[in-house]
Amino acid sequence: MSETSVKREYRPAAMERRWQERWSESGLYETDEDPGKPKHYALTMLPYPSGDLHVGHWYPMTPSDTRARFMRMNGYRVFFPIGFDAFGLPAENAAINRGVHPYKWTMSNIENMRGQLRQMGTMFDFDAEVVTCDPEYYRWNQWFFLKFFEKGLAYRDEAPVDWCPSCNTTLAREQVVGPDRRCERCGTPVIKRNLAQWLFRITDYAEELLDFSRIDWPERVETLQRNWIGRSEGAEIDFDIQGYGPVTVFTTRPDTLFGATFFVMSPEHPAVEEITTPEQEEEVRSYVEKAGRMTEIDRTDVTREKTGVFTGAYAVNPANKEQIPVYIADYVLMGYGTGAIMAVPGQDERDWEFAEKYGLPIVRTVEPPEDFDGKAYTGEGPAINSGFLNGLEVEEAKERMTSWLGEHGEGRRAVTYRLHDWLISRQRYWGTPIPIVYCDACGAVPVPEEDLPVLLPEDAEFMPTGESPLKLDPDFYNTKCPRCGGPATRETDTMDTFVDSSWYQYRYLSPHYDEGPFDPERGKKWLPVDQYTGGIEHAVMHLLYTRFWTKVMRDLGLVDFDEPMLRLFNQGTILGPDGEKMSKSRGNVINPQEFVDRYGSDALRCFLMFIGPWNQGGPWDGRGIEGVSRWLRRALSLVSEGEATGAEADPAELDRRTEQLVKKVTEDLEAFRFNTSVAALMEQTNYLLGIKGRIDEAKWEAALRRFALVLAPFAPHHAEEMWAGLGEPYSVHEQAWPGYDESLIKTEEITLVVQVNGKLRDRIQAPADVAEETAKELALSSVKVRPHVEGKEIRKSIYVPGRLVNIVVG
RNA sequence: GGGGGCGUAGCCCAAUCGGCAGAGGCAGAGGACUUAAAAUCCUUACAGUGUGGGUUCGAAUCCCACCGCCCCUACCA
Incomplete structure (x- = not known):
């Protein structure tokens, strides 16, 4: 090959296609099963098959691939799979709007994206692909559901869910968007509605989920999860309501009990109707109705003045036996604690506000400092007006009061979590059918394991009623009771798509295995995931669910470890050129195709890694890729014949810079610092071009070989081309990562x-x-x-x- | 209201343990090549690190306050 052909005919796209064909023919990226090597399971979050792979997919995937390649060259056998998170509402919308069946729409999108994925030049093992809407996959969602059900971890309950009054359907949490909680589809503010729904008892694992000692995850994710779980220590206290009986409250401040001057229940509290006196009935009923009609946003608006209504009932404060009025108010939420509180205006700002408005007594039970001029005092200080607690500091007073409550049968130590059980019911078609049958005689009966999967009917009618097509399909829901054989009805709700992604990493190991969710032999070889990468936006949903799921799997005896992913790295988000999140509606989505055609995949990969720190993300700037492309071209020109000009270059400097480069890239890749690695590779390219032809041939070639090796994870095609250009045997990706000699750097x-x-x-x-x-x-x-x-x-x-x-x- | 992150050249970003502010790139300027342009190559200007204090022999880096931008969360009893 003459130098002119390299210089004049730099056609990266064609060159890359050539190598991709070769890789595919030679099975280069078939997963290495060599038991002699240490294993490394690298995982990037699986994409939703929206139809096209855009730069927003390249950004998380290609650096993840670079890291996986690095591990491979470092002697690990690496498993790096990819799949499609294929259930979800967009497919159903396409069916409603365009009359395409969700399955067809999804599968044709996947077909399209498979080709685009291959273009990225990753080492994905496409044989391990998982498509979650495939019955072969969702069958195991149903199987898990049955196991959860057997263990009492799946249960049906009436729970308030987000409901869009315009679309006439419930919404998944992820479909409720914006700070003002609106429906993603039509923009209508959502309201809460009570519906019988299936839930997973994730709260049983709340305590264990707070333990992060076995995983190396970003502090930030741990904090988010910890806050989301929201553990609070305190006490439950029973207040006797005259003519009704005890109603329990949860408080973190049992020490302030003597200052509880009124009692507040959530409007949804089940006892409200019974305790209300006839004189207050009308007022209470109208308040409850108003609260129910209110949108979530209005209901939770903190700036709104507190409102409430007296029920006519009185409760007895167990500490001082005083009668205190019982109110209902919407600032008390049914979804937290017990849905009722003891109001202590002296030490709680919200209660103070309420007491002031309704003229209720305020008693301080903690002595504020002398210079305190605020209203409610929430700080430290000695107890006052509190009988046997007087003089005790807050912590001690809490202890004493809690013991006192226990001794007198008025209450007990208690822990409350903000975390709720995971509501998995969705009134949608395009999801996993919940394998339950309702029989008049036997109740809710699980579908026997051998009858799985419960298949989605193919001939469903899609109508814009907001009603699930399964509800309109008698062929689907009419069935026989598995227990008594009598007529029965199938559950028509489907599962939350977060169920799919809670265990997909296990299915990758053996996507076609039909004796269990995954082949335990494969599991022994590869589990758990060593390195997971994905966006921070999944911190409290997917990442919490998959931890929960793994712990249940452990308790089912399916795995013998506690955590699904040992290490996690959160990449940032690539934004549109306008600095806004890429979205079709904004019209700022960058299509990688034109860049791949013009500059090649390597240029796009390297550019995305070069933009800045990977965890930072940032706006797309199409001009920047030019520079990266120039560099790759220059790098490739290193292997062409050079024209010697000037004096002999310093061989010691070549050694030093080469060792330095290897060291820098090695350390940077270990820490996911792709941007500075690329910069170092550029620097070395500039240096090498500067001494080209002015140094001993053998030394020069050795330096180029090492350059090609460290280039390989970043620009796999260019490195391959260089490697071949140096006369080295295929493939550069099967070479060992070079070491470096610290002493040569000095x-x-x-x-x-x-x-x-x-x-x-x-x-x-x-x-x-x-x-x-x-x-x-x-x-x-x-x-x-x-x-x-x-x-x-x-x-x-x-x-x-x-x-x-x-x-x-x- | 609560929690977190980020402010370095026109722009994107480097800077090890607190030790020479500049590695890399974009855009710019000048030049070479060309009939010309593109491409390519060579050369090159550009900031004292958001602001104000503090600690230190020494601060982009640590501490405090403020300003600006971004993200998360939100009546959690």
Whole structure:
């Protein structure tokens, strides 16, 4: 190959296609099963098959691939699969709007994206692909559901769900968008509705989910999960309501019980109707109705003035036996604690506000500091007006009160979580049917394992009623009771799509295995996931669910570890050129195709890694890719014949820079610092081009080989081309990662910075191992330094080995 | 209201343990090549690190306050 052909005919797209064909023919990326190597399971979050792979997919996937390639070259057998999170509402919308069946729509999108995925030049093992809407997959969702049901971890309950009054359907949480909680489809504010729904008892695992000691995850995700789980320690206290009986409250401040001057229940509290006196009935009923009609946004607006209604009932404060009025107010939420509170205006800002408005008594039970001029006091201090607690500090008072409650049968120590059980019912077609049958005689009966999967009917009618097509399909829902054989009805709700993604990493191991969710033999070889990468937006949904799921799997005896993913890295989000999140509606989605055609996949991959730190994301700037493309072209030109001009280059410098490059890239890749790796590769390219033809041939080629090796994870096609150009045997991706020799990086001479009072005055050359005394003497003898120290007292001097001398003069 | 992150050249970003502010790229300027342009190659200007304090021999880096932008969360009893 002549140099002109390399220079003039740089056609990256064609070159890359050639290598992709070769990789595919030679099975280069079939998963390495060599038991002699340590395993590495690398996983990137699976995409939703929206139809096209855009830059928003390249951004998380290609650096993840670079890391997986790096591990492979480092001697690991690497499993790096990909699949499609194929259930979900967009497919159903396409069916309603365009009359295409969700299955067809989804599968044709997947077909399209498979080709696009291959273009990225990743080492994905496409044989392990999983498509979650395939019965072969969702059958196991149903199987898990049955196991959960057997263990009492799946149950049916009436639960308030987000309901869109315009679409006439419930919504998944992820479909409720924006700070004002609107329906994603029509923009209508959602309301809460009570419906019988299936839930998973994730709260049983709340305590264990708070333990992150077995995983190396970003602090941020741990904090988000911890806050989401929201563990609060305190006490439950029973308040006797006259003519009704005890109603329990949860409080984190049992020490303030003597200051509880009224009692508040959520309007949805089941006891409300019974305790309300006839005189208050009308007012209470109208308030309850109003609260029910209110949108979530209005209901939870903090700036809104507190409202409430007296029920006519009185409760007895167990500490001082005083009668306190019972109110209902919408600032008390049925979804937290017990749905009822003891109101202590003296120590709680919300209660203070309410007490002020309705003229209720306020008693302080913690002495505020003298200079305190606020209203409710929530800080530390001795107890007052509190009988046997008087004088005790808050912590001690809490303890004493809790013991007292226990001894007198008025309450108990309690822990409450903000975390709710996971509501998995969706009134949609395009999801996994919940394998339950309702029989008049036997109740809710699970579908026997051998009858799985419960298949989605193919001939469903899609109508824009908001009603699930399954509800309109007698052929689907009419069935026989598995227990008594009598007529029965199938559950028509389907599962939340987060169920699919809670265990997909296990299915990848054996996507066609039909004796269980995954082949345990494969599991032993590969589990758990060693490195997971994905966006932070999944911190409290997917990432919490999959931890929960794994713990249940462990308790079912399916796996013998506690956590699904040992390490997690959150990449940032690539934004549109306008700095906004890429979305079709904004019209700022970048299609990678034109860039791939023009500059090649390697250029796009490297550009995305070069933009900035991977965890930072940032706006797309189409001009930047030019520079990366130029660099790749220049890198490739290193292997062409060079024209020798100028003096012989320094071989020691070539060694030093080569070792340095390997070290830098090795350390950067370990820490996901792709941007600085690419910069180092560029720097080396510039240097190498500068000495081309002016150095010993063998040394030059050795340097290029090492360059190609460290380039390989970033620009797999270009590295392959270089490797072949150097006459090396296929493939560069089967080579070992080069090591580096620390001793070759060190120079014999160093530049010593000389400061006087911290200001730079001179730079002097010195031997690398120069002694402190010598260095200081050298510094003092500098002509540039002398004027600054002459006639002044030298107070002290600081020597940082190999770096600087700082002379402090008075 | 609560929690977190980020402010370095016109722009994207580097800077190891607190030790020479600049590695890389974009855009710009000048030049070479060309009939010309593109491409390519060479050369090159550009900031003192958001603001104000503090700690230190020494601060982009640590601490405090403020300003600006972004993200998460929100009556959690």
